[in-house]
Amino acid sequence: MRFSSQLKERWMHRLFLVIAAGSIAVLLVICLFLFGEGLPIFRLVSVQDFVFGKYWYPTSEPPDFGIFPLIVGSFAVTLLSAMLAVPLGVMTAVYLAEIANPRVREIVKPFVELLAAMPSVVIGFFGMVIVAPFLQNMFDIATGLNLFNAALMLAFMSIPTICSISEDAIYSVPNNLKEASLALGANHWETILRVILPAAVSGISTAVILGMSRAIGETMVVLMVAGGAAMIPGSLFDPVRPLPASIAAEMAEAPFRGDHYHALFATGMVLFVFTLCFNLIADHIAHKYRQVGDATL
Amino acid sequence: MKSAFLSGVQVLKTLPSMARRSRKRQAGIVNPVLGGPGLQARRRCIQRCLFMLFGLAAAINGAALLTILIFIGVQGIQAINWTFLSQPPIASMTQGGVLPCIVGTICLSLGALIVAFPVGVASAIYLNEYARPGIALRVIRLGINNLAGVPSVVFGLFGLAFFVIFLNFKVSLLSGALTLGVMSLPVIIGATEEALKSVPDTYREASLGLGATKLQTIFRVVLPAALPGILTGGILGLSRAAGETAPIMFTAAVFYTPHLPKSIFDEIMALPYHIYVLATAGTEIEATRPLQYGTALLLITLVLGMNLIAIVWRSRLRRKMKR
Numbered sequence: 001m002r003f004s005s006q007l008k009e010r011w012m013h014r015l016f017l018v019i020a021a022g023s024i025a026v027l028l029v030i031c032l033f034l035f036g037e038g039l040p041i042f043r044l045v046s047v048q049d050f051v052f053g054k055y056w057y058p059t060s061e062p063p064d065f066g067i068f069p070l071i072v073g074s075f076a077v078t079l080l081s082a083m084l085a086v087p088l089g090v091m092t093a094v095y096l097a098e099i100a101n102p103r104v105r106e107i108v109k110p111f112v113e114l115l116a117a118m119p120s121v122v123i124g125f126f127g128m129v130i131v132a133p134f135l136q137n138m139f140d141i142a143t144g145l146n147l148f149n150a151a152l153m154l155a156f157m158s159i160p161t162i163c164s165i166s167e168d169a170i171y172s173v174p175n176n177l178k179e180a181s182l183a184l185g186a187n188h189w190e191t192i193l194r195v196i197l198p199a200a201v202s203g204i205s206t207a208v209i210l211g212m213s214r215a216i217g218e219t220m221v222v223l224m225v226a227g228g229a230a231m232i233p234g235s236l237f238d239p240v241r242p243l244p245a246s247i248a249a250e251m252a253e254a255p256f257r258g259d260h261y262h263a264l265f266a267t268g269m270v271l272f273v274f275t276l277c278f279n280l281i282a283d284h285i286a287h288k289y290r291q292v293g294d295a296t297l
Numbered sequence: 298m299k300s301a302f303l304s305g306v307q308v309l310k311t312l313p314s315m316a317r318r319s320r321k322r323q324a325g326i327v328n329p330v331l332g333g334p335g336l337q338a339r340r341r342c343i344q345r346c347l348f349m350l351f352g353l354a355a356a357i358n359g360a361a362l363l364t365i366l367i368f369i370g371v372q373g374i375q376a377i378n379w380t381f382l383s384q385p386p387i388a389s390m391t392q393g394g395v396l397p398c399i400v401g402t403i404c405l406s407l408g409a410l411i412v413a414f415p416v417g418v419a420s421a422i423y424l425n426e427y428a429r430p431g432i433a434l435r436v437i438r439l440g441i442n443n444l445a446g447v448p449s450v451v452f453g454l455f456g457l458a459f460f461v462i463f464l465n466f467k468v469s470l471l472s473g474a475l476t477l478g479v480m481s482l483p484v485i486i487g488a489t490e491e492a493l494k495s496v497p498d499t500y501r502e503a504s505l506g507l508g509a510t511k512l513q514t515i516f517r518v519v520l521p522a523a524l525p526g527i528l529t530g531g532i533l534g535l536s537r538a539a540g541e542t543a544p545i546m547f548t549a550a551v552f553y554t555p556h557l558p559k560s561i562f563d564e565i566m567a568l569p570y571h572i573y574v575l576a577t578a579g580t581e582i583e584a585t586r587p588l589q590y591g592t593a594l595l596l597i598t599l600v601l602g603m604n605l606i607a608i609v610w611r612s613r614l615r616r617k618m619k620r
Binding site for chain 2: 012030033037112115126188210213248264280
């Protein structure tokens with residue numbers, strides 16, 4: 001009796017371990033199938049021509065598979081959205097963690113959480129039918145579906161990520177640092193700028209990187225709002241075609257296991273590698289510069 | 298030395314009113330560290346302005362959410378009526394309702410939950426109850442974090458290559474639900490872990506002290522105590538799966554199918570994909586605008602409604618835990 005129950009304990013422990021390791025397995029299977037379907041394109045074009053090729057005409061004869069304009073589009077949209085989202089997100093986090101009184105926080109926090117939960121297709125739809133005509137009239141431009149509009153919509157998708165992770169980082173700054181600063185005569189604002197933010201900087205940079213990772217991988221918004229022209233943007237109001245938009249828009253038409261199909265999987269590979277890098281960097285920062293008491297400053 | 302200093306700081310901190318009074322008494326005298334009254338007033342003014350700016354940043358987020366909700370709410374409510382909710386689309390999707398999309402989205406997200414919930418909860422139990430800090434834990438956490446960061450369209454490609462083609466499930470409810478399930482796994486793991494962490498260790502110690510095994514402690518003590526939090530995680534996973542579009546584009550959803558799904562191998566329609574199709578690919582984009590608004594409102598209500606339930610439930614739980 002005792003023996004079998006011990007055996008059961010041990011087997012259940014193993015079962016839980018196997019299931020938990022399943023997420024690693026899933027990640028590996030994703031890699032395997034993504035690369036399995038994507039790598040064949042490199043029999044046709046070299047890696048260099050694929051990544052740095054300036055022309056993306058997958059359906060013309062002969063086709064051009066150069067995703068450089070798509071990569072530039074993705075990075076342009078992501079950086080621009082980060083420029084909007086980082087100040088807003090971090091400031092909101094500081095406000096929620098330090099300034100707002102508890103009752104205001106109880107009201108504002110659900111707003112940020114609901115913004116995070118907003119389906120991306122709805123934000124894309126909003127950008128298409130409301131923001132695009134508005135931008136078109138206001139700046140007198142050819143199309144409202146452009147780089148700026150996409151970046152604006154993406155900013156509001158990455159703000160909740162940036163805000164909630166930064167807020168956690170600010171919360172976990174040890175209280176005695178704050179008290180020491182106040183006792184030395186600094187006021188609340190000076191304490192936030194000189195003590196709390198520097199102490200939380202590793203957490204905040206993790207937040208920023210994860211927010212950008214969310215923006216670069218976001219599909220529906222850039223598919224509906226970015227305009228879809230596969231060219232290197234010259235101005236803020238040029239249409240662009242980021243990587244995810246290209247995959248989502250063309251997959252349905254690409255002939256099964258044709259060159260175009262493989263090229264789209266290879267595009268997915270590039271996107272996957274980008275977000276993987278972002279996440280690994282964020283993870284590295286979070287572990288290496290972990291906030292451990294007063295030692296962080 | 299250090300602790301004595303800190304306790305002094307704490308005393309000062311606990312008596313802010315006294316400090317304020319003494320500062321008032323000193324008004325007019327230039328303090329060599331804090332500066333004279335003019336400088337102090339300027340610092341206070343800077344602080345007030347900057348705090349207002351920070352409040353403004355928070356308000357912008359709220360305003361953005363409200364703008365989206367109001368625009369889509371006002372336009373969408375006019376399109377929603379009984380026909381819209383209970384009929385399939387007719388006249389090449391320019392009229393009629395969205396019943397197949399509602400059914401499709403519910404089936405997909407419930408399917409995803411059935412896939413992800415047991416796996417997610419079991420993973421969280423391992424991470425929180427069994428795992429000891431070390432290389433294995435680090436690797437598993439890294440895997441989960443990276444899984445959470447995989448772009449939704451890459452999940453779509455994965456679903457297409459693995460479920461649709463390799464396992465030959467075709468474009469079907471099953472493929473879509475599996476893809477969405479994999480995608481919502483990290484959400485459920487995160488929420489379950491938080492719920493397990495909030496169960497006080499004294500519960501576990503009391504159970505082990507009474508002679509229960511680890512397994513009995515987990516199933517009879519820890520899980521029941523954490524259940525509400527775990528269910529909250531389930532709701533969040535459900536809403537995440539319901540709102541996603543890109544993962545189902547190649548794996549489950551089709552432009553139009555006249556009948557409701559009869560088996561898990563049927564193609565389906567889904568609310569998010571329906572919005573995308575009507576707004577971008579239809580022949581009558583302008584004419585179907587009301588339908589688009591209506592569908593968007595329906596999706597928002599579904600997703601944000603579930604989230605609101607989860608948020609309220611969780612905050613009530615936290616308050617209970619504090620008490």
